[in-house]
Structures are given as structure tokens and as C-alpha cells.
Amino acid sequence: MPITTCIFDAYGTLFDVAAAARAAAAEPGRERFARHWPAIAEKWRLKQLQYTWLRAVMGEHIGFWQVTQDGLDWALEAEGLQDDADLRDRLLQLYWELEAYPEVPDMLAALKADGRNTAILSNGAPDMLDGAVRSAGIGDRLDDVLSVESVGIFKPARVVYDLVGQRFGCPPEEVLFVSSNGWDACAAAGYGFRTVWVNRAGEPVDRLPAAPEAQLSDLSGIPAMVRG
Incomplete structure (x- = not known):
């Protein structure tokens, strides 16, 4: 058929889901983040996916935007960058422009x-x-x-x-x-x-x-x- x-x-x-982290890493003043961006991109995506599966199993649906934020927050904390609010805001902004x-x-x-x-x-x-x-x-x-x-x-x-x-x-x-x-x-x-x-x-x-x-x-x- x-x-x-x-x-x-x-x-x-x-x-390209890595594009947000890659673009942020290339911006002036983000030299510290540039050392972490590949790990952030990988962990962010992994947690984003895991949270969709877990919420589906638990019957606790929530919009993908919240799942995306939750995954990023986990990834930033895993890399010791959870206190950089400006970085978080920038990464989320860039995710709308992949x-x-x-x-x-x-x-x-x-x-x-x-x-x-x-x-x-x-x-x-x-x-x-x-x-x-x-x-x-x-x-x-x-x-x-x-x-x-x-x-x-x-x-x-x-x-x-x-x-x-x-x-x-x-x-x-x-x-x-x-x-x-x-x-x-x-x-x-x-x-x-x-x-x-x-x-x-x-x-x-x-x-x-x-x-x-x-x-x-x-x-x-x-x-x-x-x-x-």
C-alpha cells in the first residue's frame, strides 16, 4: 500500500533540541556555561523525556512547557548552575527558537x-x-x-x-x-x-x-x- x-x-x-544550549554557550559572558553546555543539553533532554513517561504512567498530565522547565531545572542543579536565573531564562527563551x-x-x-x-x-x-x-x-x-x-x-x-x-x-x-x-x-x-x-x-x-x-x-x- x-x-x-x-x-x-x-x-x-x-x-535540534541541543540548539538552545549551544547558542547560549556562544554568547558573550557565558564562558562558565560554555564548559557545561553539552552536559546540560543531554541531561535536559533526558529528564524532559523521563518526566513525560512518568507523568503518563502516573496519570498526572501537565503541559510540555512545564515538563521542559522541570527538566532544565534538574539539569542545571546537576551541573551546579541552579543559582543562575538569567541563564535559566535565556535557555528557556531560546527553546522557543530552536x-x-x-x-x-x-x-x-x-x-x-x-x-x-x-x-x-x-x-x-x-x-x-x-x-x-x-x-x-x-x-x-x-x-x-x-x-x-x-x-x-x-x-x-x-x-x-x-x-x-x-x-x-x-x-x-x-x-x-x-x-x-x-x-x-x-x-x-x-x-x-x-x-x-x-x-x-x-x-x-x-x-x-x-x-x-x-x-x-x-x-x-x-x-x-x-x-x-
């Missing part, structure tokens, strides 16, 4: 030129996602931006993946789901989507009930894959 609809995770897939990976605009444009539906499906809150899409200048290449806020639980809950069929009226086997998160790609495969894991770091596949159909090191090969 041909792929009619291409769905992308947002953070870490289309948008860079897209370089191949993203042309990749999405190619999919649209081929007549595919394109959309984001993300744990992110609608306002956060709108800010990232505007900052990256890719709004004209997307048919929709779908957020978990409409169902009140984070991925990988199945009701989140249900949003794709509800929006586009397509069966799962017509959907290519693309994520940089191995657990997300595995869960989407188990749901019935065709899946690609964008494995930029060359990590092992997660030991979960299902596995992604394919792996790529970046997104540039997606249009050719969809064409078959």
Missing part, C-alpha cells in the same frame, strides 16, 4: 511536491510547536501540527497515534512515521505505522515489542524512501 501521509516527531527529529536540522525544509518540500500529506505529531504544546515552526520557516510545508494536548497524555500512549487517522482519514499502513526517539519509532511500529528511526547518534535499537522498519542518519533520504 502506498504511503500517503508522512508524520514527524518534532523535538530532536525536525528541531533551529531545524539543515535538511528539513527541502525534505518537506519534496514530500509536498510528490503530493504527500505532511504533519507533526508531538508531545509539545501547541504554542511551543507554533513558535518552533515559525522560527524554522516550515509552516508552508506542513498540513497540520498535532499535539498530545488534545488527548491529555504523552506519547507513546496509543491514543496519541490515533490522532493521525482522525485528522487524515488514512489507515495506519499508509502512514510513514518518523522520529529521532527510538522508543517512539518502536511504539509507532507496534501501532501499525511504517516507521523510520532517525538515528543520528548511531545508538542500538530499543528492546521493545516492535522495531522500526528502517533507520537513517538524517532526514534527507525520506522522500526517496516514500517514493519506493
Whole structure:
């Protein structure tokens, strides 16, 4: 069955989640932070994800923006930088302006030129996602931006993946789901989507009930894959 609809995770897939910390580290006067920024970026992202999973299991949903702040606060304290309020404010500001990976605009444009539906499906809150899409200048290449806020639980809950069929009226086997998160790609495969894991770091596949159909090191090969 041909792929009619291409769905992308947002953070870490289309948008570089390390960009906020990297940009702050390059600013004048942040020499101390520059020594810590790779660790901050890694720990921030890890805790952000862990808090989504834990809140989903506990039934304690809260918006992704609060989860993002909580993850940053943990990371800053882990690196001994919890007292730098200006740094915290700056990092959070920059998170609304994340860079897209370089191949993203042309990749999405190619999919649209081929007549595919394109959309984001993300744990992110609608306002956060709108800010990232505007900052990256890719709004004209997307048919929709779908957020978990409409169902009140984070991925990988199945009701989140249900949003794709509800929006586009397509069966799962017509959907290519693309994520940089191995657990997300595995869960989407188990749901019935065709899946690609964008494995930029060359990590092992997660030991979960299902596995992604394919792996790529970046997104540039997606249009050719969809064409078959």
C-alpha cells in the first residue's frame, strides 16, 4: 500500500533540541556555561523525556512547557548552575527558537511536491510547536501540527497515534512515521505505522515489542524512501 501521509516527531527529529544550549554557550559572558553546555543539553533532554513517561504512567498530565522547565531545572542543579536565573531564562527563551536540522525544509518540500500529506505529531504544546515552526520557516510545508494536548497524555500512549487517522482519514499502513526517539519509532511500529528511526547518534535499537522498519542518519533520504 502506498504511503500517503508522512508524520514527524518534532523535538530532536525536525528541531535540534541541543540548539538552545549551544547558542547560549556562544554568547558573550557565558564562558562558565560554555564548559557545561553539552552536559546540560543531554541531561535536559533526558529528564524532559523521563518526566513525560512518568507523568503518563502516573496519570498526572501537565503541559510540555512545564515538563521542559522541570527538566532544565534538574539539569542545571546537576551541573551546579541552579543559582543562575538569567541563564535559566535565556535557555528557556531560546527553546522557543530552536533551529531545524539543515535538511528539513527541502525534505518537506519534496514530500509536498510528490503530493504527500505532511504533519507533526508531538508531545509539545501547541504554542511551543507554533513558535518552533515559525522560527524554522516550515509552516508552508506542513498540513497540520498535532499535539498530545488534545488527548491529555504523552506519547507513546496509543491514543496519541490515533490522532493521525482522525485528522487524515488514512489507515495506519499508509502512514510513514518518523522520529529521532527510538522508543517512539518502536511504539509507532507496534501501532501499525511504517516507521523510520532517525538515528543520528548511531545508538542500538530499543528492546521493545516492535522495531522500526528502517533507520537513517538524517532526514534527507525520506522522500526517496516514500517514493519506493
